[in-house]
């Protein structure tokens with residue numbers, strides 16, 4: 001017969017006793033990985049550091065036989081690895097089959113994932129140290145190339161790219177492995193990974209407002225740094241496309257209004273009964289004046305009157321994630337349209353994880369939505385769920401929630417990034433949604449407001465509406481980032 005777990009004092013969660021028999025230096029990291037799993041599974045951990053009278057449910061530590069029903073072994077070399085701030089080598093990653101797909105395991109041996117005898121189960125992969133590696137973006141922390149306001153982390157260096165698992169939320173899979181182990185030895189009928197709404201998958205929506213009035217006739221200015229990099233042949237092609245676009249712009253300009261375009265996007269969402277979070281640029285000294293919209297009183301008024309305040313978040317400039325003074329100055333600007341602003345995302349995704357979260361924490365920002373790759377859709381920190389990033393210098397979780405983004409429109413359509421033809425992108429992303437619906441979790445999509453402009457982006461705005469309609473048909477919980485933050489904080 002399976003054992004029962006006891007409920008916490010307030011009756012809301014099942015309690016799990018975990019014994020950590022590990023090097024002292026690794027205790028904060030191991031607790032952090034366990035707490036991330038327990039938050040997803042709505043369990044309450046109690047940690048022990050030596051053998052005692054209490055019944056221990058999970059043993060994590062150096063190899064030894066114990067009475068615990070679940071055992072996960074680790075090795076002294078793993079603790080040394082983190083002390084020495086090493087980078088995990090691709091050749092040491094073990095790929096093992098779980099639920100029909102190959103999942104990467106670090107700090108582990110070849111062989112089965114589980115061994116199960118009588119009423120004990122061993123998880124034969126170190127899913128604790130592996131989860132820590134991904135959640136802390138350790139590979140970015142230990143990268144040899146400096147990450148600056150001029151240079152992002154190189155996606156091509158990541159294990160996700162090298163071993164081709166960017167679209168698999170590996171930490172979610174480790175959590176599923178952990179759940180399987182629990183269900184083999186405990187009565188787990190009360191454990192649920194479902195969202196509060198009883199739906200298996202969540203879809204959160206956001207827009208970065210990089211331009212206001214993007215459709216003006218002065219369109220010819222380059223819209224992205226990447227446009228400078230194209231070769232001669234695409235430049236010729238681009239010039240003729242640009243001429244056509246400019247001609248269409250001129251035809252449209254007498255009827256054009258930035259407010260009307262924005263209204264149309266918001267009204268479409270309203271019709272579908274969904275809400276999104278808008279990240280507004282707070283820097284007002286860009287060379288491209290279309291970005292300096294918060295200088296304009298009428299635009300400010302528009303956001304104050306037409307958008308729910310809680311849905312306005314802070315889109316920090318390229319330097320804001322590196323420089324606290326710049327962050328603070330821009331935050332003051334954004335507070336004019338939302339005095340209680342909680343969310344942040346950095347423009348062009350320029351950030352260095354440790355600096356980003358220590359600055360955000362200091363500024364009192366509650367959640368961030370910058371963790372995602374620009375060059376591919378998927379999971380930069382290994383998980384689809386919101387999580388608390390880890391402060392490596394001070395050995396503790398940051399007090400800022402990360403709501404990782406999964407797919408950005410630009411990643412799919414930009415010539416410098418995936419550059420997918422529209423219908424191929426639509427099929428690929430729909431397939432990705434179908435896969436995520438089976439395993440459960442969270443997808444966050446980021447669509448720029450100018451992507452809805454037909455002249456510049458043709459059908460790409462439609463993909464956003466297609467994905468929302470797909471989610472509605474498939475019983476997905478659709479929310480803004482603000483709602484996601486509120487729910488996660490309460491759970």
Ligand SMILES: [Zn+2]
Nearest residue numbers: 208210347348
């Ligand atoms: Zn931006």
